[in-house]
Amino acid sequence: MEVAEDEQLVRCPVCLRELPGAHINSHLDSCLQGGEDEVEPGPSTTCKRQRFTAAPSGSQVEGEPEEAGQATGSSFLHKGRGGGQSPGAPSRKSWTGREEAAAVKPEDGGSAGSGPAPRRTLAQKLEEKPLAERLRPSALGDYVGQERVLGAQTLLRSLLESHEIPSLILWGPPGCGKTTLAHIIANSSRKNGTWFVTLSATSARTTDIRDVISQAQNEKKLFKRKTILFIDEIHRFNKSQQDTFLPHVERGTLTLIGATTENPSFQVNAALLSRCRVIVLEKLSVEAIEAILMRAVRSLGVQILGQGDQHSSSATGSSSESSELPVYIEEKALKTLPYLCDGDARTGLNGLQLAVQARLAMGKTTPLNIPKGGSTDGILITEEDVKEGLQQSHILYDRAGEEQYNCISALHHSLRGSDENASLYWLGRMLEGGEDPLYVARRLVRFASEDIGLADPLALTQAVAAYQGCHFIGMPECEVILAQCVVYFARAPKSIEVYRAYNKVKECLRMHTGPLPPVPLHLRNAPTTLMENLGKGCKYNPAYKEPVEQDFLPEELKGTDFFKE
Numbered sequence: 001m002e003v004a005e006d007e008q009l010v011r012c013p014v015c016l017r018e019l020p021g022a023h024i025n026s027h028l029d030s031c032l033q034g035g036e037d038e039v040e041p042g043p044s045t046t047c048k049r050q051r052f053t054a055a056p057s058g059s060q061v062e063g064e065p066e067e068a069g070q071a072t073g074s075s076f077l078h079k080g081r082g083g084g085q086s087p088g089a090p091s092r093k094s095w096t097g098r099e100e101a102a103a104v105k106p107e108d109g110g111s112a113g114s115g116p117a118p119r120r121t122l123a124q125k126l127e128e129k130p131l132a133e134r135l136r137p138s139a140l141g142d143y144v145g146q147e148r149v150l151g152a153q154t155l156l157r158s159l160l161e162s163h164e165i166p167s168l169i170l171w172g173p174p175g176c177g178k179t180t181l182a183h184i185i186a187n188s189s190r191k192n193g194t195w196f197v198t199l200s201a202t203s204a205r206t207t208d209i210r211d212v213i214s215q216a217q218n219e220k221k222l223f224k225r226k227t228i229l230f231i232d233e234i235h236r237f238n239k240s241q242q243d244t245f246l247p248h249v250e251r252g253t254l255t256l257i258g259a260t261t262e263n264p265s266f267q268v269n270a271a272l273l274s275r276c277r278v279i280v281l282e283k284l285s286v287e288a289i290e291a292i293l294m295r296a297v298r299s300l301g302v303q304i305l306g307q308g309d310q311h312s313s314s315a316t317g318s319s320s321e322s323s324e325l326p327v328y329i330e331e332k333a334l335k336t337l338p339y340l341c342d343g344d345a346r347t348g349l350n351g352l353q354l355a356v357q358a359r360l361a362m363g364k365t366t367p368l369n370i371p372k373g374g375s376t377d378g379i380l381i382t383e384e385d386v387k388e389g390l391q392q393s394h395i396l397y398d399r400a401g402e403e404q405y406n407c408i409s410a411l412h413h414s415l416r417g418s419d420e421n422a423s424l425y426w427l428g429r430m431l432e433g434g435e436d437p438l439y440v441a442r443r444l445v446r447f448a449s450e451d452i453g454l455a456d457p458l459a460l461t462q463a464v465a466a467y468q469g470c471h472f473i474g475m476p477e478c479e480v481i482l483a484q485c486v487v488y489f490a491r492a493p494k495s496i497e498v499y500r501a502y503n504k505v506k507e508c509l510r511m512h513t514g515p516l517p518p519v520p521l522h523l524r525n526a527p528t529t530l531m532e533n534l535g536k537g538c539k540y541n542p543a544y545k546e547p548v549e550q551d552f553l554p555e556e557l558k559g560t561d562f563f564k565e
């Protein structure tokens with residue numbers, strides 16, 4: 001088609017093609033409906049796919065109408081794979097549709113299309129997509145726990161229900177539902193016509209941020225469409241990157257939702273923070289995780305075997321075609337698992353997934369006595385399997401409890417004992433167990449002064465650099481930074497001279513009775529002439545070639561030596 005030379009070209013925010021301004025609206029209508037581009041018939045690829053691939057490299061776009069997301073089926077926030085839902089079909093779940101959403105049916109797979117699709121086995125389902133992603137709720141009704149901030153009558157809930165999304169910082173420990181909440185907001189706002197885009201602070205560059213901002217400006221200017229930008233791990237953006245979106249949040253060009261596991265008052269720049277509402281999410285309760293696991297078990301079609309039901313030892317089982325057999329899980333296993341995952345739903349779901357997969361791979365059947373069903377052969381997932389699954393996915397390590405202190409203490413002792421192997425081992429136990437690398441790094445900063453001290457003053461530099469390195473790149477990349485620091489410390493000479501001396505200073509202050517001795521006049525700050533005259537006795541050391549006789553301690557502490565053993 002011909003384009004008048006003087007006609008201004010406008011970029012379609014969906015497929016990013018440049019078009020004459022006069023045609024943009026009709027083009028957009030057809031583009032959003034996934035039809036062929038009527039202005040300039042293009043290649044067979046649909047507009048949606050083009051838009052998806054045209055997004056900045058560090059970003060994922062969620063802004064198209066619902067059908068678009070399903071058609072691409074691969075967005076960051078892992079919408080359904082289209083499993084059975086044709087493009088353009090209405091969403092299965094409503095925004096607050098607890099009833100619709102809560103009724104989780106076992107997936108039989110392949111209900112899409114006209115003819116009956118081949119039935120997927122449980123093992124195939126689990127291989128396709130991690131259970132945690134498969135079960136990520138899309139509606140607020142499925143979101144478990146976090147009653148304090150999201151319960152009925154809370155401000156956030158009413159804002160979400162009225163689609164008034166303010167800029168938010170979601171702060172909470174891993175696996176408590178920050179990304180999931182953003183995913184729910186994405187689903188809801190998409191229905192509202194809002195463009196929702198996601199950036200991960202671990203991979204996005206400043207140019208990606210700028211691209212999103214310029215597109216958000218277009219959306220606002222041309223289509224009066226709002227943009228919500230979700231930034232996962234926002235604390236990994238440095239100050240200047242955070243500064244980039246500040247004016248745009250201020251002007252309302254975009255609404256920012258940031259997720260962080262770190263205290264935002266330290267990690268998010270103050271100006272940005274003051275324009276966002278901070279939502280503090282907590283570790284999920286045992287009951288909440290139990291509910292999430294129950295939902296998972298139901299969705300997989302695994303049946304629960306109560307305590308009273310009998311089964312003989314799985315050791316007597318025989319190999320069989322596992323995919324055809326019913327799969328059971330001990331009720332006990334489902335009760336134990338939530339206690340072991342420290343409020344982290346992802347850990348619980350991964351543990352369950354690995355347990356099921358391991359059992360299916362083994363293919364061992366167990367003779368079972370099922371109430372009403374008589375005796376049958378089936379695959380049984382036991383409490384041990386679940387613990388084993390958790391061990392594999394997430395080395396058993398209680399981040400909040402005693403185990404954390406035991407492991408950090410073991411690391412500290414091993415470093416002090418200059419045992420580099422043990423030091424690395426305890427570091428690995430913590431990191432592989434999901435410990436926050438910054439927690440370990442902070443302990444190392446302390447160790448650098450407490451145990452190495454002036455025997456190697458560079459140790460402190462190493463530790464602070466390791467802390468910053470961990471902060472910049474996060475796990476898993478930062479593990480080697482900590483490993484390097486730990487080995488350096490294990491090999492370093494040790495000195496507790498400063499640590500001891502300072503302890504003696506503290507003791508001296510604690511034991512002091514009566515008023516503390518005044519600061520000698522000659523050592524005092526002398527901002528006035530009077531003070532200068534009073535303190536005249538002070539000898540300025542650099543002015544003397546020979547050693548200077550002068551007291552710096554208060555009179556009554558004269559001669560005290562904090563360094564003496």
Ligand SMILES: Nc1ncnc2c1ncn2[C@@H]1O[C@H](COP(=O)(O)OP(=O)(O)OP(=O)(O)O)[C@@H](O)[C@H]1O
Nearest residue numbers: 132135136143144174175176177178179180345346
């Ligand atoms: N409140 C919740 N209700 C239901 N499911 C949840 C909830 N929280 C987490 N989950 C489940 O756990 C998985 C991981 O949660 P999510 O990705 O939201 O955690 P996160 O807080 O963003 O963690 P991280 O900081 O590690 O990214 C989700 O895919 C979902 O299946």
